[in-house]
Amino acid sequence: MPSKAQRPVQGKRRQTASKVRAAALTLFARYGYAAVSMRQIASEVGVQPGALYNHFPTKQDILKDLMLSHMGELLTAWTSAKPHPQTDPLVAFARFHIRYHMERADEVFVSYMELRNLEADNFAAVDAERRRYEAILTGILEDGAANGRYALDDPKVTTRALIAMLTGIATWYRASGTLSRQTVEDYYINLVCRAVSLEPGKTQRENG
Numbered sequence: 001m002p003s004k005a006q007r008p009v010q011g012k013r014r015q016t017a018s019k020v021r022a023a024a025l026t027l028f029a030r031y032g033y034a035a036v037s038m039r040q041i042a043s044e045v046g047v048q049p050g051a052l053y054n055h056f057p058t059k060q061d062i063l064k065d066l067m068l069s070h071m072g073e074l075l076t077a078w079t080s081a082k083p084h085p086q087t088d089p090l091v092a093f094a095r096f097h098i099r100y101h102m103e104r105a106d107e108v109f110v111s112y113m114e115l116r117n118l119e120a121d122n123f124a125a126v127d128a129e130r131r132r133y134e135a136i137l138t139g140i141l142e143d144g145a146a147n148g149r150y151a152l153d154d155p156k157v158t159t160r161a162l163i164a165m166l167t168g169i170a171t172w173y174r175a176s177g178t179l180s181r182q183t184v185e186d187y188y189i190n191l192v193c194r195a196v197s198l199e200p201g202k203t204q205r206e207n208g
Contacts, residue, residue, distance in 0.1 A: 169184060
């Protein structure tokens with residue numbers, strides 16, 4: 001356990017690391033990972049470049065941290081989600097995914113567009129977390145197909161198609177636009193239902 005003297009120092013380190021993550025996320029989303037330097041990130045945080053290395057040895061470490069944090073928080077949020085028990089599982093998952101990602105446009109852009117810039121080991125670590133999340137939806141689709149609720153050819157392909165479609169909302173939706181969040185959400189839920197031949201009127205389960 002850290003001493004009283006150590007706690008303020010550790011608290012400051014955590015605060016600085018959090019600022020580095022936030023600054024890097026904004027810069028990566030705005031300019032792209034390849035175009036951003038550690039010096040730019042340090043300037044955004046308000047520290048000397050050398051101070052960044054106390055938290056992240058390389059820019060690659062920052063990118064990996066951002067992506068793993070995004071996936072970890074996403075998985076935790078899904079575990080904590082409490083959809084209505086009568087709501088169809090696929091609809092519940094789709095609504096969760098839409099709402100979570102619409103609030104995090106920068107995280108979505110970096111996590112999906114910058115995968116190509118991850119080194120092999122880092123890509124493997126991030127991809128493993130992505131597959132964990134995809135497996136949740138695949139399981140829902142497999143169960144629904146098995147009991148005749150959904151009609152689909154390949155649960156894994158359908159999983160990737162649906163996630164790509166739903167995640168894409170964050171790349172174009174703007175709160176200042178003519179469509180409300182609820183309108184966009186409902187429109188995409190209808191698309192999801194049609195993709196598996198689920199009638200909108202059957203998206204809630206019968207009592208009992």
